[in-house]
Amino acid sequence: MTEGRSRRPGPRIEEVARVAGVSKSTVSRVINGEKYVSERSRQAVHRAIAMLGYSPNHAARTLAGSKANAIALVISEQGSRVLADPFFAGVLRGVHAELAGRHVQLLLMMNQPLDGDDQVAYLTGGHVDGALVVSLHGEDPLPRTLHETGLPIVVGGRPLAGGSVPFVDADNFNGALGAVRFLISLGREKIATIAGPHDMAVGMDRLSGWRCGLAEHGMPVELVAHSNEFTPESGALAMEELLRRAPDLDAVFVAADIMALGALRVLQSRGYRVPDDVAVVGFDDSVLASTAVPPLTTVRQDVEGFGRTMTWRLLAELAGEEKLPQSMLLPTSLVRRASA
Template sequence: MPAAGKDTVPAKRLPTLEDVAARAGVSRATASRVVNADPRVGNLARTAVQEAIEQLGYRPNRNARSLVRPEADSIAVVVPEAEQTVFSDPFFAALLAAITQSLADSPVQVLLAMGQPGNSQKIERYLRGGYTDGAIVVSHHKDDHIWQVLHATKLPAVYVGRPYAGDVGIPYVDVDNRAGGTLAAEHLISTGRRRIGTITGPLDMAASEDRMLGWQQALQQAGLAADLMEHGDFTASSGALAMQRLLNRVPELDGLFVASDLMAVSAIHELQAAGRRVPEEVAVVGFDNTQAAQLTRPPLTTVVNPVGALASTAVEMLLKLLGGSQVEERVILGTELIQRASA
C-alpha cells in the first residue's frame, strides 16, 4: 500500500474514443464518424481527429476486441498497387496464395487492401480505423507513407521486400535482389554475350533498383558497357515497349536481363517479332521463376524469387509480433539461377 500523502501513479491505460474527441475538440459522435470514414465530416474536424488518433495511438476495433478476446482475428495484406496489376501479375497471385496457405490452419482471417501507388489514402484510412490486428505490406514505392501510419497506430506489421525509404523501424523479409541481378548478368557473360542490356522494374522500388545495380556491377567488373537500359513497371505491356526501345537503340544487342518474368515473356515475343532468334542471337534471363517462365517458347532462364519462403517467413514474423515477441529487423533470403533454353 502506498505511503500516506504520496501521489500514486495511475496504471497506463489504452486511449479511448472519448480521449480522441477531447484531444481533437470535437464530440464523440464526430470522432466516431471520422474513424468510420464517414464522408459527411468536414475537413477541419477530420484533420483534427486524425491528428489526435496519431498522437494518442488510438486503435478502436482491436482495443475493443482485446477486452474479450486476446488472440488475433485478422491480418491485412496491403498492396499499394492498382487492382489490374495485382490480379495480372503472377508474383502477386503466388504470394497471396502462399500467405493464405501459411494461415490455413489458423483462425486468423486474411484481408486484402489495395490502392494506387503514391495515393494510398484509402489504405491509410483502413489501417487507422483498427479493422485488422496486423499487416503484411507488399510492393513498397518511394512515395508510399504507409509505414508512417503503421508507426502512428502501433499496428504490428511486416514488409515483404525492403522498404524504399530504408530503415523505417518495421521488420522486413526480402530476397537478395542485388545478388540475383549479378547472377543473371554473370550467366549471360559466361555464354559469351558482350552487348548486354536490361529492362528494369520501376525505380521507385527497392527491388527494381537492387536488381539493376547487381546487373550493373557484374558488367562493370567484366569491363563491359553497363548503360544499355530501359525501364518498365513489371507489367507485360511495359516489357514489350521497353524491348522495342532497346532494339531501336542497340540493334546489335545479344544479351538481356529482365527484372521480372512477366516482362521477359513480352520481351521475347518482341524479339521474335523483330526476327531475332532466342537464344541464338539474343539470350534472355528473367527474374521470379513463375509458371510463365516454363510456358514461354523457348522456356525462360530465370532467377528464383522464393515466394513461398517470403510468405511463410512474413507470416511467422507477424504472428510473433502479435504474440508480443521480438523478431529480427530484416531477414534476407538467398536465390539461385534456373537455367533453361532462353539463355
C-alpha cells in the same frame, strides 16, 4: 440478417472447465499457452477440448482481451496489378500455411479509391493486431504511415520510402547478379538490361545487381533501358530502344518475365535468334516463363516462402519476440530453360 441463424451452438469454455474438472481460468490459460499451469491440468483440458470439439469464440476473446486475434492482409495501391500477378497467389498460400493452426483470422483489405484514411483508421482501430502489407510501388506512403502509428506490420517488397519499416523481399540484387554472371559464363560480351520503373525498389535492386555483375568483370554498364511498367508492351519498347542503340548486343537481362515476353517478340521479329544471337534471362519464373517461345531462362523467387516469411515475422513480433531482424531477403535461384 437471415432471422434466427440461432446462437452459436458449440460448447463454451465453462463446459470444458466442468468436464476437465478445473476452472474457466485454467482452461483459458491452457488455450492461450500461458505458463503456471500444471501438466495434469493441461492434459485434462486438452482431453476435454478434444472430447467436446470446443473452439473458442473469436468475438468474445477479442472483446475481453487486449488483442484482436486477427491480422490484415493489405493489398496496397490499385491491387489490380499486384493481384493480376500470379506472384500474389503464392504469397497468399504462404501466408495461409503459416497461419494454420493458430487462432488468428486473416482479414483481406484492398485500397479502394474511397478509403485512404478510413483504412488506416480501421487498421489502427484495434480490429487487428498487425498487418501484412503488400506494396510493390516503392513510394507508397502506406507502409510508413502504418508503421508510425505503432501498429506492427511487415511489408512485402522493400519500400523505398520505408524508414525502418520491417520488410521481406526477394534478394533481387543477388538474383540479378547471378543472372549476369551466368550470361558472362556463357561467353556473352554485350549484355544489356531492361529495367523496371525508377520508383519501384524491385526494379532498382535488380538493376544494381546487373550493374555489379558487369562491373566486377570490367564490362561497361551503359546498355540500360527503363520501362515504365511491367507489361509486355513496355518491354517491347525498351527492347527496340536497346537494339537501336546496340544492334550487336548478345544478351539481355530483363527485370521481369512479363516484360521479357515483349522483348522476345521484338527480337524475333527483327530476325534475331534466341538464344543463338541474343540470350534472354527474365526474372520471377512466372507461368509466362515456361509458356514463352522459347521457354524463358529466369530467376526464380520462392513466392510461397515470401508469404510464409512475412507472416512468421509478424507473428513473432506479436508474440513479443526480441531481436527480430528488421528486414529479410529471400534467396533466389536461376532456372535454366531455352532462352539462355
